[in-house]
Amino acid sequence: MSSIRFLRTFVAAARGGSFAAAADQVALTQAAVGQQMRALEAEMKKTLFDKTGRTMVLSPAGHLLLPRAEELLAQYESMRRDLQDQRQIAGTIKLGSLISAMGLLSSTLAQLKSLHPNLEVELRVREQTQLMQDVVSGELDAAVVVERQWPEVPGLLWTPCYDETLTVIANSGIAAPDTSIASLFASQPFIRFDRRTPTGARIDRILRRLQLVPKEFLELNSLLAIAELVRKNVGFTMAPLLKNFDWESDPALCVLQLPGRPIARRLGMLENGRRSHITGVVREEMLAHLRRMKPGS
DNA sequence: AACGAATGTTGCTGCTCACG
DNA sequence: CGTGAGCAGCAACATTCGTT
Numbered sequence A: 001m002s003s004i005r006f007l008r009t010f011v012a013a014a015r016g017g018s019f020a021a022a023a024d025q026v027a028l029t030q031a032a033v034g035q036q037m038r039a040l041e042a043e044m045k046k047t048l049f050d051k052t053g054r055t056m057v058l059s060p061a062g063h064l065l066l067p068r069a070e071e072l073l074a075q076y077e078s079m080r081r082d083l084q085d086q087r088q089i090a091g092t093i094k095l096g097s098l099i100s101a102m103g104l105l106s107s108t109l110a111q112l113k114s115l116h117p118n119l120e121v122e123l124r125v126r127e128q129t130q131l132m133q134d135v136v137s138g139e140l141d142a143a144v145v146v147e148r149q150w151p152e153v154p155g156l157l158w159t160p161c162y163d164e165t166l167t168v169i170a171n172s173g174i175a176a177p178d179t180s181i182a183s184l185f186a187s188q189p190f191i192r193f194d195r196r197t198p199t200g201a202r203i204d205r206i207l208r209r210l211q212l213v214p215k216e217f218l219e220l221n222s223l224l225a226i227a228e229l230v231r232k233n234v235g236f237t238m239a240p241l242l243k244n245f246d247w248e249s250d251p252a253l254c255v256l257q258l259p260g261r262p263i264a265r266r267l268g269m270l271e272n273g274r275r276s277h278i279t280g281v282v283r284e285e286m287l288a289h290l291r292r293m294k295p296g297s
Numbered sequence B: 001a002a003c004g005a006a007t008g009t010t011g012c013t014g015c016t017c018a019c020g
Numbered sequence C: 001c002g003t004g005a006g007c008a009g010c011a012a013c014a015t016t017c018g019t020t
Helices: A004-016 A019-026 A030-044 A060-087 A099-115 A128-137 A181-187 A198-209 A223-231 A276-292
Strands: A049-052 A055-058 A091-097 A119-125 A142-146 A157-171 A189-193 A215-220 A236-240 A253-257 A264-271
Touching: A004 A019, A004 A030, A004 A060, A019 A030, A055 A060, A091 A099, A091 A128, A091 A276, A099 A119, A099 A142, A099 A223, A099 A276, A119 A276, A128 A142, A128 A198, A128 A264, A142 A276, A157 A181, A157 A198, A157 A223, A157 A276, A189 A198, A189 A223, A189 A236, A198 A236, A215 A223, A223 A236, A223 A253, A264 A276
Parallel strands: A091 A119, A091 A142, A189 A215
Antiparallel strands: A049 A055, A142 A264, A157 A236, A157 A253, A157 A264
Protein backbone atom coordinates (compact mmCIF):
# COMPACT_ATOMS: atom_id res chain seq x y z
CA MET A 1 0.00 0.00 0.00
CA SER A 2 1.53 3.28 -1.04
CA SER A 3 1.45 6.40 1.05
CA ILE A 4 2.75 9.90 1.46
CA ARG A 5 6.08 8.34 2.50
CA PHE A 6 6.33 6.45 -0.80
CA LEU A 7 5.74 9.67 -2.73
CA ARG A 8 8.37 11.44 -0.64
CA THR A 9 10.84 8.66 -1.45
CA PHE A 10 9.87 8.83 -5.13
CA VAL A 11 10.57 12.58 -5.23
CA ALA A 12 13.90 12.02 -3.46
CA ALA A 13 14.87 9.33 -5.99
CA ALA A 14 13.75 11.43 -8.96
CA ARG A 15 15.65 14.48 -7.71
CA GLY A 16 18.68 12.55 -6.46
CA GLY A 17 19.05 10.46 -9.62
CA SER A 18 19.47 7.13 -7.79
CA PHE A 19 17.89 4.97 -5.13
CA ALA A 20 21.08 5.25 -3.10
CA ALA A 21 20.85 9.06 -3.02
CA ALA A 22 17.16 8.81 -2.11
CA ALA A 23 18.00 6.36 0.68
CA ASP A 24 20.44 8.90 2.15
CA GLN A 25 17.86 11.64 2.01
CA VAL A 26 14.91 9.76 3.51
CA ALA A 27 17.05 7.82 6.01
CA LEU A 28 16.32 4.30 4.70
CA THR A 29 18.48 1.62 3.17
CA GLN A 30 18.77 1.41 -0.57
CA ALA A 31 16.87 -1.89 -0.48
CA ALA A 32 13.92 -0.27 1.29
CA VAL A 33 13.83 2.53 -1.27
CA GLY A 34 13.83 -0.05 -4.06
CA GLN A 35 10.98 -1.93 -2.41
CA GLN A 36 8.95 1.25 -1.99
CA MET A 37 9.47 2.22 -5.62
CA ARG A 38 8.45 -1.22 -6.85
CA ALA A 39 5.34 -1.02 -4.67
CA LEU A 40 4.59 2.44 -6.07
CA GLU A 41 5.05 1.19 -9.63
CA ALA A 42 2.69 -1.72 -8.89
CA GLU A 43 0.14 0.71 -7.45
CA MET A 44 0.40 3.07 -10.46
CA LYS A 45 0.54 0.12 -12.87
CA LYS A 46 3.35 2.04 -14.66
CA THR A 47 7.13 1.91 -14.78
CA LEU A 48 8.36 5.10 -13.12
CA PHE A 49 12.12 4.73 -13.76
CA ASP A 50 14.03 3.66 -16.86
CA LYS A 51 17.24 1.90 -15.85
CA THR A 52 20.05 1.51 -18.30
CA GLY A 53 22.95 0.00 -16.50
CA ARG A 54 23.93 2.11 -13.52
CA THR A 55 22.12 5.17 -14.73
CA MET A 56 18.53 5.66 -13.81
CA VAL A 57 16.19 8.24 -15.33
CA LEU A 58 12.51 8.99 -14.95
CA SER A 59 10.23 7.22 -17.40
CA PRO A 60 7.51 9.29 -19.18
CA ALA A 61 5.07 8.14 -16.48
CA GLY A 62 7.60 9.17 -13.82
CA HIS A 63 7.90 12.64 -15.41
CA LEU A 64 4.12 12.92 -15.29
CA LEU A 65 3.98 11.85 -11.65
CA LEU A 66 6.82 14.01 -10.29
CA PRO A 67 5.19 17.49 -10.29
CA ARG A 68 1.92 16.06 -9.01
CA ALA A 69 3.68 14.18 -6.24
CA GLU A 70 5.51 17.36 -5.23
CA GLU A 71 2.24 19.28 -5.23
CA LEU A 72 0.60 16.63 -3.08
CA LEU A 73 3.51 16.68 -0.61
CA ALA A 74 3.32 20.48 -0.39
CA GLN A 75 -0.43 20.28 0.30
CA TYR A 76 0.16 17.62 2.94
CA GLU A 77 2.79 19.74 4.68
CA SER A 78 0.50 22.76 4.58
CA MET A 79 -2.35 20.71 6.07
CA ARG A 80 -0.08 19.50 8.86
CA ARG A 81 1.05 23.05 9.67
CA ASP A 82 -2.56 24.27 9.78
CA LEU A 83 -3.54 21.54 12.23
CA GLN A 84 -0.55 22.33 14.43
CA ASP A 85 -1.49 26.01 14.49
CA GLN A 86 -5.05 25.09 15.48
CA ARG A 87 -3.84 23.34 18.62
CA GLN A 88 -2.97 26.79 19.98
CA ILE A 89 -6.18 28.50 20.97
CA ALA A 90 -6.47 32.22 21.35
CA GLY A 91 -9.12 34.74 22.35
CA THR A 92 -11.01 35.80 25.44
CA ILE A 93 -13.58 33.74 27.28
CA LYS A 94 -15.79 34.63 30.22
CA LEU A 95 -15.81 31.96 32.89
CA GLY A 96 -17.84 31.84 36.07
CA SER A 97 -17.38 29.85 39.23
CA LEU A 98 -18.71 29.32 42.69
CA ILE A 99 -16.20 30.67 45.21
CA SER A 100 -15.88 27.13 46.58
CA ALA A 101 -14.69 25.80 43.18
CA MET A 102 -12.10 28.55 42.74
CA GLY A 103 -9.28 26.48 44.22
CA LEU A 104 -9.59 23.85 41.54
CA LEU A 105 -10.42 26.27 38.74
CA SER A 106 -7.49 28.57 39.43
CA SER A 107 -4.94 25.75 39.27
CA THR A 108 -6.60 24.50 36.08
CA LEU A 109 -6.39 27.97 34.54
CA ALA A 110 -2.74 28.36 35.54
CA GLN A 111 -1.92 25.15 33.64
CA LEU A 112 -4.08 26.24 30.70
CA LYS A 113 -2.33 29.60 30.49
CA SER A 114 1.06 27.91 30.13
CA LEU A 115 -0.33 25.72 27.30
CA HIS A 116 -2.18 28.57 25.52
CA PRO A 117 -0.42 31.89 26.22
CA ASN A 118 -2.78 33.76 23.88
CA LEU A 119 -5.88 32.67 25.77
CA GLU A 120 -7.38 35.38 27.99
CA VAL A 121 -9.84 34.37 30.72
CA GLU A 122 -12.23 36.77 32.45
CA LEU A 123 -13.23 35.08 35.67
CA ARG A 124 -16.40 35.97 37.61
CA VAL A 125 -17.24 34.59 41.04
CA ARG A 126 -21.00 34.43 41.60
CA GLU A 127 -23.58 32.29 43.35
CA GLN A 128 -25.18 29.24 41.75
CA THR A 129 -28.46 30.73 40.48
CA GLN A 130 -26.77 33.79 38.99
CA LEU A 131 -24.12 31.65 37.30
CA MET A 132 -26.78 29.48 35.70
CA GLN A 133 -28.69 32.53 34.41
CA ASP A 134 -25.50 34.11 33.04
CA VAL A 135 -24.49 30.98 31.15
CA VAL A 136 -27.99 30.64 29.65
CA SER A 137 -28.10 34.32 28.64
CA GLY A 138 -24.59 34.24 27.16
CA GLU A 139 -23.18 36.70 29.70
CA LEU A 140 -20.79 33.88 30.58
CA ASP A 141 -19.38 31.27 28.16
CA ALA A 142 -19.20 28.61 30.86
CA ALA A 143 -19.27 28.16 34.62
CA VAL A 144 -18.32 25.64 37.28
CA VAL A 145 -21.54 24.96 39.19
CA VAL A 146 -23.41 22.36 41.23
CA GLU A 147 -25.54 19.91 39.26
CA ARG A 148 -29.19 20.91 38.90
CA GLN A 149 -32.10 20.42 36.51
CA TRP A 150 -31.03 22.58 33.58
CA PRO A 151 -33.50 24.50 31.40
CA GLU A 152 -34.13 23.19 27.88
CA VAL A 153 -31.82 25.56 25.99
CA PRO A 154 -30.32 24.57 22.61
CA GLY A 155 -26.55 24.13 22.83
CA LEU A 156 -26.40 24.13 26.63
CA LEU A 157 -23.88 21.46 27.63
CA TRP A 158 -23.46 19.97 31.11
CA THR A 159 -20.40 17.87 32.00
CA PRO A 160 -20.21 16.36 35.52
CA CYS A 161 -16.63 16.61 36.79
CA TYR A 162 -16.38 15.63 40.45
CA ASP A 163 -18.33 15.01 43.66
CA GLU A 164 -17.97 16.72 47.02
CA THR A 165 -19.10 14.68 50.01
CA LEU A 166 -21.13 16.42 52.72
CA THR A 167 -19.29 16.24 56.05
CA VAL A 168 -19.34 17.69 59.53
CA ILE A 169 -16.32 19.92 60.15
CA ALA A 170 -15.27 20.96 63.62
CA ASN A 171 -12.23 22.45 65.28
CA SER A 172 -9.78 19.72 66.31
CA GLY A 173 -9.85 21.23 69.82
CA ILE A 174 -13.43 20.06 70.33
CA ALA A 175 -13.61 17.01 68.08
CA ALA A 176 -11.57 13.88 67.27
CA PRO A 177 -12.19 11.22 64.58
CA ASP A 178 -14.22 9.16 67.09
CA THR A 179 -16.39 12.08 68.32
CA SER A 180 -20.10 11.43 67.78
CA ILE A 181 -21.86 13.92 65.54
CA ALA A 182 -24.90 13.93 67.86
CA SER A 183 -22.77 15.12 70.79
CA LEU A 184 -21.42 18.03 68.70
CA PHE A 185 -24.95 19.10 67.77
CA ALA A 186 -25.99 18.81 71.42
CA SER A 187 -23.18 20.91 72.82
CA GLN A 188 -21.50 23.16 70.21
CA PRO A 189 -22.67 26.28 68.34
CA PHE A 190 -23.53 25.53 64.68
CA ILE A 191 -22.45 27.68 61.74
CA ARG A 192 -24.93 27.17 58.95
CA PHE A 193 -24.39 27.54 55.21
CA ASP A 194 -26.95 29.99 53.77
CA ARG A 195 -30.31 28.21 53.35
CA ARG A 196 -31.15 30.42 50.35
CA THR A 197 -28.47 28.57 48.36
CA PRO A 198 -29.33 25.16 46.92
CA THR A 199 -26.55 23.47 48.93
CA GLY A 200 -27.62 25.26 52.14
CA ALA A 201 -31.22 24.16 51.57
CA ARG A 202 -30.05 20.60 51.01
CA ILE A 203 -28.03 20.64 54.25
CA ASP A 204 -31.18 21.84 56.03
CA ARG A 205 -33.18 18.89 54.63
CA ILE A 206 -30.45 16.44 55.72
CA LEU A 207 -30.43 17.88 59.25
CA ARG A 208 -34.19 17.34 59.46
CA ARG A 209 -33.94 13.82 58.09
CA LEU A 210 -31.20 12.90 60.57
CA GLN A 211 -33.25 14.65 63.30
CA LEU A 212 -30.28 16.82 64.26
CA VAL A 213 -31.30 20.08 65.92
CA PRO A 214 -28.39 22.51 65.89
CA LYS A 215 -27.66 25.29 68.35
CA GLU A 216 -27.93 28.01 65.69
CA PHE A 217 -25.16 30.57 65.94
CA LEU A 218 -24.42 32.04 62.51
CA GLU A 219 -25.64 31.68 58.94
CA LEU A 220 -23.16 32.61 56.20
CA ASN A 221 -23.13 32.37 52.43
CA SER A 222 -19.41 31.59 52.10
CA LEU A 223 -18.03 28.11 52.74
CA LEU A 224 -14.49 29.48 52.93
CA ALA A 225 -15.49 32.03 55.58
CA ILE A 226 -17.28 29.28 57.50
CA ALA A 227 -14.15 27.11 57.38
CA GLU A 228 -12.11 30.02 58.74
CA LEU A 229 -14.56 30.48 61.65
CA VAL A 230 -14.35 26.74 62.40
CA ARG A 231 -10.55 27.07 62.43
CA LYS A 232 -10.94 29.81 65.06
CA ASN A 233 -13.28 27.47 67.00
CA VAL A 234 -16.26 29.82 66.75
CA GLY A 235 -18.47 26.81 66.01
CA PHE A 236 -18.78 23.73 63.83
CA THR A 237 -20.51 23.23 60.50
CA MET A 238 -21.91 20.80 57.99
CA ALA A 239 -20.45 21.43 54.54
CA PRO A 240 -19.30 19.77 51.34
CA LEU A 241 -15.62 18.78 51.47
CA LEU A 242 -14.26 21.21 48.88
CA LYS A 243 -11.87 20.01 46.18
CA ASN A 244 -8.34 21.41 46.30
CA PHE A 245 -8.61 22.87 49.84
CA ASP A 246 -7.38 19.75 51.67
CA TRP A 247 -9.30 20.37 54.90
CA GLU A 248 -8.77 16.73 55.90
CA SER A 249 -5.00 17.39 56.30
CA ASP A 250 -5.53 20.69 58.17
CA PRO A 251 -4.36 20.10 61.80
CA ALA A 252 -6.83 22.75 63.05
CA LEU A 253 -9.82 20.90 61.58
CA CYS A 254 -11.51 17.57 62.24
CA VAL A 255 -13.62 16.21 59.36
CA LEU A 256 -16.34 13.70 60.33
CA GLN A 257 -18.35 11.57 57.90
CA LEU A 258 -22.15 11.59 58.13
CA PRO A 259 -23.75 8.32 59.25
CA GLY A 260 -25.05 5.99 56.53
CA ARG A 261 -24.53 6.26 52.81
CA PRO A 262 -22.26 9.19 51.81
CA ILE A 263 -24.19 12.20 50.52
CA ALA A 264 -22.48 14.30 47.89
CA ARG A 265 -23.10 17.24 45.62
CA ARG A 266 -21.90 16.97 42.04
CA LEU A 267 -19.98 19.78 40.40
CA GLY A 268 -19.27 20.20 36.76
CA MET A 269 -19.04 22.60 33.88
CA LEU A 270 -22.05 24.22 32.28
CA GLU A 271 -21.26 25.61 28.82
CA ASN A 272 -23.62 27.66 26.70
CA GLY A 273 -22.21 26.04 23.55
CA ARG A 274 -21.53 29.18 21.55
CA ARG A 275 -17.76 29.07 22.12
CA SER A 276 -17.44 25.37 22.81
CA HIS A 277 -14.13 25.13 20.90
CA ILE A 278 -12.55 27.15 23.74
CA THR A 279 -14.71 26.17 26.74
CA GLY A 280 -14.20 22.53 25.71
CA VAL A 281 -10.45 23.00 26.14
CA VAL A 282 -11.02 24.41 29.66
CA ARG A 283 -13.35 21.51 30.49
CA GLU A 284 -10.87 18.90 29.24
CA GLU A 285 -7.99 20.54 31.12
CA MET A 286 -10.06 20.56 34.33
CA LEU A 287 -10.88 16.85 33.89
CA ALA A 288 -7.20 16.12 33.21
CA HIS A 289 -6.25 18.12 36.31
CA LEU A 290 -8.72 16.09 38.40
CA ARG A 291 -7.25 12.84 37.07
CA ARG A 292 -3.77 14.00 38.05
CA MET A 293 -4.90 14.86 41.60
CA LYS A 294 -4.56 12.10 44.15
CA PRO A 295 -7.94 10.57 45.06
CA GLY A 296 -9.76 12.35 47.87
CA SER A 297 -7.62 15.48 47.81
C1' DA B 1 -1.55 -12.89 24.05
C1' DA B 2 -1.50 -14.44 19.45
C1' DC B 3 -1.60 -13.47 14.83
C1' DG B 4 -0.87 -11.40 10.37
C1' DA B 5 0.19 -7.57 7.40
C1' DA B 6 3.18 -3.93 6.46
C1' DT B 7 7.58 -2.26 6.47
C1' DG B 8 12.17 -2.31 7.44
C1' DT B 9 17.27 -4.28 7.55
C1' DT B 10 20.90 -7.47 6.38
C1' DG B 11 23.47 -10.00 3.36
C1' DC B 12 24.02 -11.57 -0.73
C1' DT B 13 24.11 -11.66 -6.16
C1' DG B 14 24.43 -9.69 -10.58
C1' DC B 15 24.94 -5.95 -13.69
C1' DT B 16 27.36 -1.89 -15.52
C1' DC B 17 30.88 1.41 -15.86
C1' DA B 18 35.40 3.56 -15.32
C1' DC B 19 40.05 2.88 -15.13
C1' DG B 20 44.68 0.90 -15.31
C1' DC C 1 40.39 -7.20 -20.68
C1' DG C 2 40.45 -7.74 -15.69
C1' DT C 3 39.01 -5.52 -11.64
C1' DG C 4 36.91 -2.66 -8.24
C1' DA C 5 33.25 0.57 -7.22
C1' DG C 6 28.53 1.73 -7.38
C1' DC C 7 24.02 0.44 -7.82
C1' DA C 8 19.56 -2.35 -7.92
C1' DG C 9 17.16 -6.72 -6.99
C1' DC C 10 16.11 -10.70 -4.21
C1' DA C 11 15.45 -13.65 -0.16
C1' DA C 12 15.42 -14.20 4.61
C1' DC C 13 14.63 -12.40 8.77
C1' DA C 14 13.25 -8.68 12.35
C1' DT C 15 10.26 -5.21 14.03
C1' DT C 16 6.13 -2.63 14.53
C1' DC C 17 1.42 -2.13 14.79
C1' DG C 18 -3.43 -3.09 14.36
C1' DT C 19 -6.86 -6.66 14.98
C1' DT C 20 -9.04 -10.47 17.12
